[in-house]
Amino acid sequence: TDVTMTVRPGERRAVLGSNGAGKTTLFNCITGDFAPSSGTIRFFGEDVTHFPPYERIRRGLRRTYQISALFPGLTVQDNVYLACRGVSRGRFSLLRPGQNDALMHAADNLVQAVHLSAVKDQRVAELAHGQQRQLEIALALAG
Template sequence: MTESFAANRLQSTGAYALELDGVARHFGALVALSGITMRIAAGERRAVLGSNGAGKTTLFNAVTGDFLPTAGRIRFFGEDITDLPPHERIRRGLRRTYQISQLFKGLSVLDSIFLACRGVSRRRFSLLRPATTDVNMVQAESILNAVHLEALRDTLVATLSHGQQRQLEIALALAGAPRFILFDEPAAGLSPTERRDLVAILNALPKHIGYIIIEHDLDVALRVSEYVSMMHNGRLFKEGTPQEIEADPEVQEIYLGGKHG
């Protein structure tokens, strides 16, 4: 682990997308998160890894405002958002995907993306039928291509495969003007081919969009991130580049049962 690299990251005065200082979350006596201090630069892609119950989703909930932290502060592009409701964080460009699908099954793929774009735009209450030149429709078409679903634009969500639904969830997170996205296990349940497609989609996202990806598939996580934070029992216990994490004996033990070459 290069400690100077980690130290420089914490001391740098550059623009951060996300800054967490001493964030904690208790559920009664259970300490789900404790003393989480992280700095994520604008445009940075970070993987958060850890075993079941490590606190990864609770970390996402604290950042999105779905559950307020019990202690600590969170800043988004320099602004303290710790006490803001989720919709105010979305307005500022924060997005997330969920482990469990939140899609409307009765809509087509394009309509789903269009409605997501309209939902985060100022003109969201318009009842007029969208023209193809509608700014939200133009964005929806462009997102459709970004997530490789152009061939399925008119397909009903209910008939999509699991992998295609996960691609659509990424599409919805791209609606509007996202500056930072939290991806919660996007590779879960995907085939090897779909995983490769997911890696390509994430790596081709516009460079200014940073993200955190929670992912149990180490291979996917290390291919789409620039830096990795490992969690255990609600705490950060190890950080490093993907190369450092991949070579770490403790990580190999946890993820690969010590069998990794």
């Protein structure tokens, strides 16, 4: 209730509170999972209050969740590749990626960005919890 918050590019903010204080509800409103009961949500100056989540994602507003949505039987690289593929125009193509596939390169760059290159060929189920959270950040950045 009555939350006003501005986060400028490059800034970080923390939202603290006890259980039931509304932290998750706030993030659900920001990302479009819940509709706010009043007020507006602006992203880079644009009012996105009534945009569905996928429109907010297209504009770069992403999040991770407390419960992981990873493919534990696949490798780190495969998880990131699928995330890149899922937001691409060719997402429904049945063709296997070639050696010079742009999405493979994008996945590689994301794996490097979240510092998981050393474990990129490991199955996600074998990763430590912190590494899985790093992987979730890569998935959120895909697109």
